Amino acid sequence: MPAPTALVRRPEELAEAVSVPLPDQNIDDELLLDAPTSETNTLQPIAGDADTEMHIDEEGRPRFAPAKASDGPLRIESRKVPIPPHRMSPLKASWPKIYPPLVEHLKLQVRMNVKNRAVELRSSKFTTDSGALQKGEDFVKAFSLGFDVDDAIALLRLDDLYIETFEIKDVKTLQGEHLGRAIGRIAGKDGKTKFAIENASRTRVVLADSKIHILGGFKNIHIAREAIVSLILGSPPGKVYGNLRTVASRMKERF
Structure with missing residues (x-):
């Protein structure tokens, strides 16, 4: 049996064989997008209205034109x-x-x-x-x-004004005469205790049955709520007055 002979090709045939793509090769891979040769460090403003135009300052930060005041609400609510x-x-x-x-x-x-x-x-x-x-x-x-x-x-x-509402039962479960006495401790004789809390904490307090509404700033509401909670839990009004006097003096020192 004769020995197999090697396949010999001419140089021109080898060049043509190399340049032909393979059957499973993706032709799209040969499409390359060249990056732009010129590099720009500044952003170009977008053509449009004058209020949307953007400019770049010396430090490279964008500067926009001030927004125009709206004529009214977008929709009627x-x-x-x-x-x-x-x-x-x-x-x-x-x-x-x-x-x-x-x-x-x-x-x-x-x-x-x-x-x-x-x-x-x-x-x-x-x-x-x-x-x-x-x-x-x-x-x-x-x-x-x-x-x-x-x-x-x-x-x-x-x-910076808010309204906070809570009930006496949120602090302590009271019923009947115990609830009435707690409301009486908060109000005081002729509203004396309630007025003292309002003046010391610079708030406004409304007693609506077992609900309590407080109008004022965030910190002021906290002061008034602490005083009212102490009265609900059974603290004597004299002790609450002393605490309010201390808090009021501290608030005057801050201002």
Whole structure:
């Protein structure tokens, strides 16, 4: 049997065989995207409106044009604040003092729905503040809880005021005469203890049966709540007065 002979090709055939791609080779792999040769360190502004144009300062930080003031809210929203039955008569009596801040200051549309026992608020095209509707709702809700109109108006003018509500049973489970005595310790004779807590902590306190509402700043609410909790747990008013006197002197030193 003759020995196998080696296959000999000419140099031209070898060159053609090398240049032909294999059957399972992906031709797309041969497509390469060349990176841009010029490197730029500065960002180019995007063509468009003048308020969206971006410029680069000397340190390479982007600088944008100031935003334009919006003409009004993006959409008209409405809120409904329910009023308890026992606060409807005070609402009707104080209505001439309630709606002017909402209409003139916050630029809201407001009406009192007597049938549904609610105050309805709605933003309009004249409303400029995005949080006006929430401020108006907090103002009306504060009045519905029992605060005076003058105290509730502070929610419209100051941003760091809050309302905290808790019940006596959240502190200690009391029933019957024990609950009545706890409420009496908080109020005091002719409201003396309640007024002392308000003046020392610079807050406003409303006693609505077993519920207690406190209006004021965050730290001030904490001071008033600690005093009320001490009275609920049975501390004598004299000891609470002493603690309030100490806290009031510390607050004066801070200011």
